[in-house]
Amino acid sequence: MLGRLSSWLSTDHFSVGAGLTRISLGAWAVFSYTLFWRDRQLLWGPHGIYPFDRFMADDPFLNLFAISPSPVFVDALYLAGVAIAVLFTVGYWTRVMTFLHWLMIWSIQTRNDFLGDGGDNIMRIVLFFMIFVNAGAVLSLDSTRKPWRGRALVQPVLAVVHNFAVLAIVLQLAFLYMSTGLYKAMGELWQNGTALYYILRVDAFSWPGVAEYIYRNPYIVVGATYGTVLFEITFGPLLLNRWTRLLSVIPAGFLFHLGIGAVMGLTTFAWSMLSLYPLLVTDGEYQAAGGWIRRQFGLTVYYDGWCPACTRSVRWLDRLDLFSLLRFVSFRGLVSVDQRRAERRILSVDGRGRMREGMDVMLQIATRSPLLWPLVIPVWLIRLVAGQRPYDAVASRRLILVPGPCADHCAVESEPKGPSAPEGVSSARPGLRP
Amino acid sequence: MYRKLSVWFAAAVCAVVLGTYFSATFLYLTPPNPVKARHLGTILSVELPLFSQNWHLFAPNPVRSNLLLAGRCGVGSQTTPWTDLTTPFVAGHHRNRFSRLGKLLRPTQDALYLILGRNLDEWRPLVCKRFPTDERCRNDRERQKARELGTYIVQRVVSASCAGVPGVQRVQARIIVHDPPPWSRRHDRQDAGKMRYLTLPWMEYVP
Numbered sequence: 001m002l003g004r005l006s007s008w009l010s011t012d013h014f015s016v017g018a019g020l021t022r023i024s025l026g027a028w029a030v031f032s033y034t035l036f037w038r039d040r041q042l043l044w045g046p047h048g049i050y051p052f053d054r055f056m057a058d059d060p061f062l063n064l065f066a067i068s069p070s071p072v073f074v075d076a077l078y079l080a081g082v083a084i085a086v087l088f089t090v091g092y093w094t095r096v097m098t099f100l101h102w103l104m105i106w107s108i109q110t111r112n113d114f115l116g117d118g119g120d121n122i123m124r125i126v127l128f129f130m131i132f133v134n135a136g137a138v139l140s141l142d143s144t145r146k147p148w149r150g151r152a153l154v155q156p157v158l159a160v161v162h163n164f165a166v167l168a169i170v171l172q173l174a175f176l177y178m179s180t181g182l183y184k185a186m187g188e189l190w191q192n193g194t195a196l197y198y199i200l201r202v203d204a205f206s207w208p209g210v211a212e213y214i215y216r217n218p219y220i221v222v223g224a225t226y227g228t229v230l231f232e233i234t235f236g237p238l239l240l241n242r243w244t245r246l247l248s249v250i251p252a253g254f255l256f257h258l259g260i261g262a263v264m265g266l267t268t269f270a271w272s273m274l275s276l277y278p279l280l281v282t283d284g285e286y287q288a289a290g291g292w293i294r295r296q297f298g299l300t301v302y303y304d305g306w307c308p309a310c311t312r313s314v315r316w317l318d319r320l321d322l323f324s325l326l327r328f329v330s331f332r333g334l335v336s337v338d339q340r341r342a343e344r345r346i347l348s349v350d351g352r353g354r355m356r357e358g359m360d361v362m363l364q365i366a367t368r369s370p371l372l373w374p375l376v377i378p379v380w381l382i383r384l385v386a387g388q389r390p391y392d393a394v395a396s397r398r399l400i401l402v403p404g405p406c407a408d409h410c411a412v413e414s415e416p417k418g419p420s421a422p423e424g425v426s427s428a429r430p431g432l433r434p
Numbered sequence: 435m436y437r438k439l440s441v442w443f444a445a446a447v448c449a450v451v452l453g454t455y456f457s458a459t460f461l462y463l464t465p466p467n468p469v470k471a472r473h474l475g476t477i478l479s480v481e482l483p484l485f486s487q488n489w490h491l492f493a494p495n496p497v498r499s500n501l502l503l504a505g506r507c508g509v510g511s512q513t514t515p516w517t518d519l520t521t522p523f524v525a526g527h528h529r530n531r532f533s534r535l536g537k538l539l540r541p542t543q544d545a546l547y548l549i550l551g552r553n554l555d556e557w558r559p560l561v562c563k564r565f566p567t568d569e570r571c572r573n574d575r576e577r578q579k580a581r582e583l584g585t586y587i588v589q590r591v592v593s594a595s596c597a598g599v600p601g602v603q604r605v606q607a608r609i610i611v612h613d614p615p616p617w618s619r620r621h622d623r624q625d626a627g628k629m630r631y632l633t634l635p636w637m638e639y640v641p
Binding site for chain 1: 437438440441442444445448449451452455456459460463465483484485486487488489490491492493494495496497498499500521524527528531532534536537538539540541543544545586587590591614615617620621
């Protein structure tokens with residue numbers, strides 16, 4: 001029992017969630033830095049809305065802005081913050097970047113205390129805990145590099161710290177909801193069910209043209225007011241059961257925060273709160289979901305492994321396959337694939353067993369790779385107008401190198417006799433070869 | 435053996451640290467109560483400054499008034515008309531939920547709360563009830579400090595709006611508190627709610 005607990009503790013858990021949370025919090029920071037680029041001197045500059053001498057009189061704690069009163073320094077710090085946020089998002093030297101990113105966010109938030117909302121508050125606490133989380137294990141540049149020497153020795157201890165830090169983030173989130181939920185339950189307007197009406201009548205938290213329909217309807221107002229309190233108080237307890245967590249807490253939380261973001265206009269608050277939700281799902285659940293998605297949307301592509309240009313293209317397409325939905329297999333020598341058909345056009349088989357060829361395969365690949373999404377409509381239009389002709393024109397002219405035992409000399413003009421037969425180079429003439 | 439020992443040692447240290455932090459956080463987040471009053475010093479030393487947090491978020495009662503700031507500029511004996519310095523930001527934020535205006539509105543709003551005295555730390559009444567002679571409670575210095583800070587921010591905001599007025603020497607701010615009609619009169623389109631004004635004295639123009 002103790003042995004199992006010890007091995008459970010010394011293995012990283014919630015790695016996928018940590019990676020997603022890192023990316024979302026990082027993207028939020030990059031977005032914020034960009035948004036306030038023009039206003040940086042006004043908001044954080046020495047002669048801005050809260051000048052340097054007042055800031056220093058507050059006796060700031062661990063704040064990078066306290067280093068120098070120069071406006072140029074503020075610009076440099078701001079640019080460094082952008083660079084750190086980008087590196088944090090892509091997961092490069094993740095642990096160091098997490099520390100630096102926390103230090104920047106802490107500095108920038110406490111340099112001017114007048115800008116923050118609840119989202120900023122939770123973010124700076126969570127980022128501190130993130131320093132102890134192995135947030136670069138997946139979905140990061142770090143995950144493509146070799147682990148540093150000596151890591152294996154300290155790995156078990158780092159994993160324990162990682163697991164406790166993830167627990168701290170989730171507990172902090174649960175404390176937030178419980179605290180605000182209980183305070184709301186004490187408030188008169190939350191008790192009599194009209195709180196949402198009064199909030200939506202305040203212009204800064206409203207959405208003219210939409211809010212009227214919400215706040216005039218007693219069923220929506222009372223339902224949403226009580227629903228808010230109920231959701232917040234039950235958030236922590238409902239996390240303890242897998243089904244209430246996956247089917248109630250997470251969907252309700254998304255609905256709740258997206259609603260607040262759209263109707264009340266607290267967009268950045270919604271963003272930072274929802275950034276923590278990936279940590280509510282275990283690695284096993286992500287894997288199960290990934291497996292299901294791959295079964296539904298996975299695509300096996302049969303390409304020509306004897307064609308260098310095709311192999312190169314496949315290598316690129318494989319890199320662009322961010323969701324790992326594509327499986328590329330050379331059709332050469334496969335008995336399960338009609339060789340003549342595959343030689344003529346690239347083939348694909350989807351999760352339901354449907355086979356497609358040529359341009360349609362291109363379309364299938366493009367829809368599954370987010371980076372190729374801009375090409376979906378053009379490829380679809382070409383398919384609609386010209387059919388398979390553009391594909392055939394390229395495919396029929398492809399170069400085919402037949403592999404074989406030719407170490408020193410290969411006969412250039414020889415025709416291959418079959419998939420496993422003689423060596424040589426030939427220009428593809430579909431239909432002419434056996 | 436070494437591996438197992440190090441794992442258990444790390445787990446014990448983490449459990450103690452987390453236990454301490456979340457016990458303090460629990461009490462820090464509760465409403466004033468006897469246990470909190472007894473251990474307030476320890477709680478604040480754990481939470482402040484790095485883990486300061488406030489999750490009231492529209493609780494116990496949500497904000498229910500529109501706070502608007504109007505400003506005018508003085509050149510010699512002449513003054514410009516009042517300019518609404520809040521509505522353009524709110525309108526911009528209504529047009530684009532991802533604009534910077536929503537956040538840029540916050541310093542002014544927070545400053546108005548400081549002036550009107552709604553933003554004091556909730557633990558203050560607790561401390562002051564128990565230790566009325568505490569330095570933090572005498573002469574209402576914190577309230578004065580908050581008011582001074584709010585007034586300063588307002589002075590900067592109104593001054594910034596007067597930057598285009600040639601020869602401007604002084605600025606004046608007016609806080610408009612608008613209470614929308616209560617729930618019972620939500621269908622009455624004639625009812626625009628109640629307006630109250632608080633005009634601050636003239637202040638020096640601060641570029």
